[in-house]
Amino acid sequence: MAKKDQQKEMSVEEKLRALYDLQLIDSRLDEIRNTRGELPLEVEDLSDDVAQMETRIHKIDDEIKELDGEIKLKKEAIKNSEALMKKYTKQQDNVRNNREFDSLAKEVEYQELEIQLSEKRIKEFNAKIDHKKQIQEEINTKLDSMKSHLDHKKSELDAIIKETEKEEAFLIKKSEEFSGILDERLFKAYTRIRSNMKNGLAVVPVHRDASVGSFFTIPPQRQMDIAQRKKIISDEHSGRILVDGELAQEEKEKIEALLKG
Structure with a gap:
């Protein structure tokens, strides 16, 4: 019917x-x-916090990679400057006048300054990397603790759900049946x-x-x-x-x- x-x-x-x-x-x-109380919300909030921390760690990883890339470029720049210094120093042996000698000496001096600047930048980049790694380590410690807490809360919630899931499924079905006849x-x-x-x-x-x-x-x-x-x-x-x-x-x-x- x-x-x-x-x-x-x-x-x-x-x-x-x-x-x-x-x-x-x-x-x-x-x-x-x-009976689940605030557990579902706690699990959801903790999961969000863990995800945010993991995102932050990945972001720091990317920042460290970027700084490593900058260091690599500066090291290449130092090598290029050293090569140019050798080249200009060698050319000084074959100059015809003092003007050419002084010009080459200035080029050598400029490359020395470039090397010093690159070395300074490398120091700064390494200091930033050390600082970021320290922050990352602190976050990882917090993350491990948070993941452990989340696992505990998930287990607690799963145990409650498992204990009542059969009855809950039956009740949901019956609720639908009774509401359906109204x-x-x-x-x-x-x-x-x-x-x-x-x-x-x-x-x-x-x-x-x-x-x-x-x-x-x-x-x-x-x-x-x-x-x-x-x-x-x-x-x-x-x-x-x-x-x-x-x-x-x-x-x-x-x-x-x-x-x-």
Whole structure:
């Protein structure tokens, strides 16, 4: 039979039972997820921190490679300057006048200055590399500690998930089944009310003349209307859907039996 036909044939009482069944199942899902506490967020945050640190280490690696490249260029420049010095010194032996000799001497002096400048730059680059390696070492120490902490948190979370995954999968399936038999308008109302409640309770029974979790007394006539199950009634203070205690107990026993399998 089509879902639409099933919904049309559902009585108000059947809708109330389906709503409360859905509430019981979703509440149990909430309990399971609450046992994980802040662990999923902690794992996510730690994973992000580890990724950021690894990115920073790779960036420092690239910076060190760049500095090594600069050192290599400066060493090549020194070699070129030394070669030119030899060339100009040799040419001084064959000059015809003092002017040529002085010109070559200036070229030799210029190359000496170039070598000194390159050596100074190499020193600076090496100092930067040492500093970056020191930072990298500190980050690596922190990263190892963070990875160890992340592994511990992941193991902790995995253990909790493994312990409840079978029940959670079953509950999700049942939640989909019960929500599927409700008409769209009613399911949307349930979802909206549930999202507005800190404890996620959208459907609650009447207990001791008040809805569960409320201190406001429900008038006797309204309690009678709720017990008759002829229409869907909401709590005027919280907006939650109300069911009578007897129906709630019957459905609670039914769902408990279902979960025990």
